Amino acid sequence: MATKDSAKDATASWRRIEPLELTPILEAALEGFYDNGFHGTSVREIARRVGVTIPALYYHHQSKEGILLALLEVSTSDVLARAHTAYADGGDDPRQQLTNVVEAIVLRMTTRSRLAALEGEVRYLSPENRQRYRVVRKGVEELVLGIVTEGAERGVFSVADIPETTRALLAMCQSIPRWYHAEGELTPAEVAQKYAVIALNTVGCKPSRKRAR
């Protein structure tokens, strides 16, 4: 548990993750990309999984790459909105802001692991689409960067390199879909709380310093 406040507030809206509403095409593409990778999934295979013709599929999406981009954008917008709500919920305390945002990101990594795992396919986007996606994703990075910067300036965190520490924090969260399985021992909430504590260490702020567990 990160802090007493966050425990009290275990029902905050950003902690509840309902199934994401995807169109049948996006749902089928997500399955295909997860099972066989972007290059291992043909447009024909996606159309087959949805039960539509290939022209019908192209009516909605310009290309297979367009489908991947659409999925990445849905995914990133979702995590961005949650992270912002979690941040706002942290009041004026960088510790609480950071633990909330890390929890929000990890909850989504564990609950929507197929979508989160798509991150590994980003390198197959064309340079322009990769750039477009990066702009969307930058929102999450900037949010965490802002918290780490503010915490360091106020002496709450102790960090040698603020941007690199931010990158390291995001990396540890993003790698979770590689090993997390819903059938495993840990619930999403448990993983989220563990990473909130690790994140406080990473920014040089011990959770025990202010409030004992």
Next chain:
Amino acid sequence: MATKDSAKDATASWRRIEPLELTPILEAALEGFYDNGFHGTSVREIARRVGVTIPALYYHHQSKEGILLALLEVSTSDVLARAHTAYADGGDDPRQQLTNVVEAIVLRMTTRSRLAALEGEVRYLSPENRQRYRVVRKGVEELVLGIVTEGAERGVFSVADIPETTRALLAMCQSIPRWYHAEGELTPAEVAQKYAVIALNTVGCKPSRKRAR
């Protein structure tokens, strides 16, 4: 710079990374997998890149998956050997052991980024081969786990969850190939030193506590 000792010892053998000797088939497969992913690279395409026939290729490797496994094993044995030398170089000090091992891992992530990026293809291995690969990779995890455990027991590190912190440390290093480019501003040594400092924070050990910078 992690500590004065590591600066003095900038020429340690585990810090020098010579080009890895790969067979022409493995070299061609690595290029293909990096450019188009495991599923996006056919055995025919690998044979074409090497300039051999498909039967000749199958003479050396049972399958495309066998080639991926061979690459992953070469890659992991290389990092394992370096990490162990770096560890031994850290003497009896968990701080120095950890910064050395993190530096060794990051140096390899930045210098051999194509090979390191293969990690993302592991999920396409069959369950048996994934298990076989995990056994090889476990060596690196166990080395870091041992250092974090020892440091925590001796009160040098302050960590709430030792195995999860170890996983987080490895994840932040493993994500480096996603963004690191040899043409960028940072040299491999600079990235390695930044991550050594971040790692000390992550295990709740400030580098400034013992020796001022």
